[in-house]
Amino acid sequence: MHVLVLGGTTEARRLAEVLHPRPGLRVTSSLAGRVAAPRLPPGEVRIGGFGGAAGMAAWLREHAVGAVIDATHPFAETISFNAAEATATTHVPLLALRRPGWVPGEGDDWREVTSLAQAARAVRDAGRRVFLTTGRMGLAAFAPINDAFFLVRSVDAPEPPCPPHMELLLDRGPFTLDGEREVIARHRLDVLVTKDSGGAATAPKLTAAREAGLPVIIVRRPPTPGGVPVAATVEEAATWVQTLSGAPFGSASG
Ligand code: NAP
Numbered sequence: 307m308h309v310l311v312l313g314g315t316t317e318a319r320r321l322a323e324v325l326h327p328r329p330g331l332r333v334t335s336s337l338a339g340r341v342a343a344p345r346l347p348p349g350e351v352r353i354g355g356f357g358g359a360a361g362m363a364a365w366l367r368e369h370a371v372g373a374v375i376d377a378t379h380p381f382a383e384t385i386s387f388n389a390a391e392a393t394a395t396t397h398v399p400l401l402a403l404r405r406p407g408w409v410p411g412e413g414d415d416w417r418e419v420t421s422l423a424q425a426a427r428a429v430r431d432a433g434r435r436v437f438l439t440t441g442r443m444g445l446a447a448f449a450p451i452n453d454a455f456f457l458v459r460s461v462d463a464p465e466p467p468c469p470p471h472m473e474l475l476l477d478r479g480p481f482t483l484d485g486e487r488e489v490i491a492r493h494r495l496d497v498l499v500t501k502d503s504g505g506a507a508t509a510p511k512l513t514a515a516r517e518a519g520l521p522v523i524i525v526r527r528p529p530t531p532g533g534v535p536v537a538a539t540v541e542e543a544a545t546w547v548q549t550l551s552g553a554p555f556g557s558a559s560g
Contacts, residue, residue: 307372307551308332312389313347314340316479316507317403318377320540322347330551334369338385340443342462362392371396373550375543376534377403381501383528390531399550402536403543405504407527408512415521422447425499428523429454433497437490438469439511440501440525445469457493480507486514501525 326348333349356362393400426447442464449467459475537543
């Protein structure tokens with residue numbers, strides 16, 4: 307069975323690692339092509355958009371795909387809706403793999419918003435030295451803020467418009483708690499802005515923010531397409547594929 311993994315996340319790569327060695331499965335991972343030097347998963351990899359839902363449907367037919375796993379980032383909304391539409395028209399089973407969102411703990415000062423524009427408005431009341439970890443896209447929302455300093459951390463450099471007082475920290479997770487404490491202290495940051503990406507790789511910043519008494523402006527996730535089953539872990543998603551393919555679990559089950 308040919309499995310298409312829509313990727314761009316740690317979980318997508320891990321899923322490809324688990325599925326690739328299994329007998330009877332052919333795995334293709336799809337990346338958008340946003341990151342200059344992505345960490346490539348094993349198996350086949352295709353890079354670049356499909357051309358909307360219709361383009362994806364054509365790709366599914368042409369490559370005889372038997373199952374799709376949407377393991378894209380929780381904030382990659384368009385591709386998820388395209389996958390729902392493309393698999394519905396081609397009658398290919400679809401599963402969404404979504405790591406659970408973060409939840410605040412004792413001592414956290416979280417301010418929830420639903421967009422980067424709202425996050426930018428919330429920043430004005432929250433601090434003047436901002437740890438901005440929402441990725442390189444969408445910095446335009448913060449560009450008009452000229453009375454705050456932004457430490458922008460992203461994998462690749464953002465494109466303008468960007469905030470006028472900004473320092474760029476090019477880095478990619480996983481991050482450590484000690485490292486996050488150090489970044490906050492060194493730059494004297496007083497507010498953290500993050501998307502609710504979930505997962506352990508980038509969670510230490512939340513602990514470091516709590517310890518340092520920083521408010522956290524957290525952008526909540528957009529909705530997922532209705533009717534699509536959701537797995538919370540790579541293992542659950544791998545079991546779904548295995549059941550669908552009808553093949554027995556091999557020794558290389560990961
Ligand atoms: P998006 O807004 O949902 O998608 C925009 C367009 O990019 C899609 O319509 C599709 O083009 C193409 N695309 C997106 N993901 C693709 C994939 N895995 N394979 C092939 N084409 C893809 O996505 P985004 O928010 O720009 O994110 C792009 C990628 O970065 C995703 O794969 C996501 O997993 C990853 N990522 C996103 C975030 C985030 O915060 N948004 C964070 C970390 C990683 P066509 O319509 O032409 O098919």
